[in-house]
Amino acid sequence: MHLNDQGEASPIIQIENLDFAYNGQSVLENVNIDVFEGDFVAMIGPNGGGKTTLLKLMLGLLKPARGSIRILGEAPTQVSHQIGYVPQDVNINRRFPITALDVVLMGKLAPGRRWSKNKTRDRRDALEALERIDMAAHAERRIGELSGGQRQRVFIARALVTHPRLLLLDEPTASIDSKGQNDFYQLLKRLNQEVSIIVVSHDFLVISTYVKSVACVNRRLHYHHQAEITGDMMEAMYPCTVEEVCPVELVTHGRLPHRVLRQHEE
Numbered sequence: 110m111h112l113n114d115q116g117e118a119s120p121i122i123q124i125e126n127l128d129f130a131y132n133g134q135s136v137l138e139n140v141n142i143d144v145f146e147g148d149f150v151a152m153i154g155p156n157g158g159g160k161t162t163l164l165k166l167m168l169g170l171l172k173p174a175r176g177s178i179r180i181l182g183e184a185p186t187q188v189s190h191q192i193g194y195v196p197q198d199v200n201i202n203r204r205f206p207i208t209a210l211d212v213v214l215m216g217k218l219a220p221g222r223r224w225s226k227n228k229t230r231d232r233r234d235a236l237e238a239l240e241r242i243d244m245a246a247h248a249e250r251r252i253g254e255l256s257g258g259q260r261q262r263v264f265i266a267r268a269l270v271t272h273p274r275l276l277l278l279d280e281p282t283a284s285i286d287s288k289g290q291n292d293f294y295q296l297l298k299r300l301n302q303e304v305s306i307i308v309v310s311h312d313f314l315v316i317s318t319y320v321k322s323v324a325c326v327n328r329r330l331h332y333h334h335q336a337e338i339t340g341d342m343m344e345a346m347y348p349c350t351v352e353e354v355c356p357v358e359l360v361t362h363g364r365l366p367h368r369v370l371r372q373h374e375e
């Protein structure tokens with residue numbers, strides 16, 4: 110538990126009045142959020158809404174134009190070893206002769222540190238990380254031989270190998286089928302017993318079963334402490350209601366705003 114000087118629970122992520130722009134083009138405005146230890150947050154929102162940018166700000170790869178961001182009470186760059194990151198679209202040449210274990214060992218690389226496959230402790234840690242995501246049996250298989258879901262698990266093991274307090278994942282299920290997605294979120298739910306998680310996703314129907322809260326990012330951020338994706342949230346996030354962002358199940362459960370339902374009826 111992250112505690113403040115008075116011994117009270119303190120947010121592990123604290124963002125206040127944050128603005129961010131690329132080359133003068135505003136992307137995020139007045140973002141405020143507190144995330145506590147043990148949270149499991151889904152970050153949803155339309156394409157280009159600013160989700161990846163917000164993750165990069167949490168990682169310290171970008172700096173806010175205004176406002177502040179603290180991770181575990183520090184500037185993000187001070188605690189980068191406490192943050193595991195699984196980026197979007199990890200492209201890897203499938204013919205590259207590298208094993209799942211090698212990929213996880215890369216998570217041990219720190220600036221200025223050389224990679225040695227023979228370091229017993231690093232190898233033990235990497236195997237343990239693979240065990241945590243049920244991939245130990247595949248440790249010596251080439252990464253290119255694994256399925257999309259198995260590869261994604263290996264990238265999670267790479268992020269977990271340093272035992273971070275916070276795990277950030279950017280659209281991790283893009284290359285996984287719907288059955289695999291459920292298994293994947295089940296795995297994240299299990300990992301959430303040990304690590305706080307923020308996952309960017311477009312799979313609203315799947316994630317609402319697993320996460321504890323939902324952050325909607327569309328230039329501004331709307332944070333809901335429950336997992337349910339409400340009509341208000343959909344209305345704020347997706348004012349133009351094209352078919353793919355109006356999931357049928359949400360419509361049939363009456364959880365979309367009336368305006369959206371009317372548009373579907375037209």
Ligand SMILES: Nc1ncnc2c1ncn2[C@@H]1O[C@H](COP(=O)(O)OP(=O)(O)OP(=O)(O)O)[C@@H](O)[C@H]1O
Nearest residue numbers: 131132136154155156157158159160161162163326
């Ligand atoms: N390096 C960059 N330079 C300039 N503009 C950028 C850069 N990266 C992102 N953008 C722009 O910032 C906006 C937010 O992008 P971001 O990738 O954060 O959105 P997102 O919500 O993650 O989108 P998606 O769901 O499509 O991944 C977009 O308009 C994008 O074009």
